[in-house]
Amino acid sequence: xxxxxxxxxxxxxxxxxxxxxxxxxxxxxxxxxxxxxxxxxxxxxxxxxxxxxxxxxxxxxxxxxxxxxxxxxxxxxxxxxxxxxxxxxxxxxxxxxxxxxxxxxxxxxxxxx
Amino acid sequence: xxxxxxxxxxxxxxxxxxxxxxxxxxxxxxxxxxxxxxxxxxxxxxxxxxxxxxxxxxxxxxxxxxxxxxxxxxxxxxxxxxxxxxxxxxxxxxxxxxxxxxxxxxxxxxxxxx
Numbered sequence: 001x002x003x004x005x006x007x008x009x010x011x012x013x014x015x016x017x018x019x020x021x022x023x024x025x026x027x028x029x030x031x032x033x034x035x036x037x038x039x040x041x042x043x044x045x046x047x048x049x050x051x052x053x054x055x056x057x058x059x060x061x062x063x064x065x066x067x068x069x070x071x072x073x074x075x076x077x078x079x080x081x082x083x084x085x086x087x088x089x090x091x092x093x094x095x096x097x098x099x100x101x102x103x104x105x106x107x108x109x110x111x112x113x
Numbered sequence: 114x115x116x117x118x119x120x121x122x123x124x125x126x127x128x129x130x131x132x133x134x135x136x137x138x139x140x141x142x143x144x145x146x147x148x149x150x151x152x153x154x155x156x157x158x159x160x161x162x163x164x165x166x167x168x169x170x171x172x173x174x175x176x177x178x179x180x181x182x183x184x185x186x187x188x189x190x191x192x193x194x195x196x197x198x199x200x201x202x203x204x205x206x207x208x209x210x211x212x213x214x215x216x217x218x219x220x221x222x223x224x225x226x227x
Binding site: 004031033035040041042043044045048050055056058091093100101102103104105106107109 | 117119121145147149154155156157158159162202204206213214215216217218219220
């Protein structure tokens with residue numbers, strides 16, 4: 001296992017289109033997080049899964065955003081009707097019950113034009 | 114409101130010197146804090162964790178201190194090298210039970226000149 005994997009690395013989409021990102025966490029990690037990061041800022045928390053259960057959601061996660069982790073392994077983050085303000089780096093991270101540090105993927109950079 | 118502040122200005126130092134980065138917080142009761150390194154276009158990489166009952170933690174050339182009275186953490190890199198140039202983020206998880214999310218500062222960019 002080489003770490004947290006995210007796909008795609010880059011996505012350019014037109015305003016109003018839907019996009020979906022995928023995250024494959026480290027295999028033995030049961031905790032999975034999505035963050036969003038804009039230029040010059042630190043990552044902002046979006047949502048958290050423990051196994052397949054979505055236990056925590058940020059107020060940043062509007063109705064246009066939905067995340068799933070159906071089998072407690074990979075996760076998807078979908079943004080419907082994208083807006084220019086959605087342009088950002090979307091980061092996925094995973095961790096185990098034993099260790100509190102988060103292991104981040106390389107991120108998906110979304111550009112909405 | 115809860116706030117984490119890191120110096121937004123870049124820190125420029127000469128190779129071999131000690132870099133010291135600051136992280137201040139208000140209206141928080143952090144259970145622990147973490148420091149991450151982030152290179153351009155890449156995800157953050159975990160460096161060190163320090164708990165609220167610990168004063169200092171070290172790992173090789175890195176040292177973190179945590180002062181809950183001052184509400185401040187300091188991150189030191191001794192004998193700095195150009196390869197240490199990156200953005201350094203501090204992050205907290207609150208003492209509230211059930212919350213797993215980390216809250217990040219905006220990061221401080223470190224530039225080590227050869």
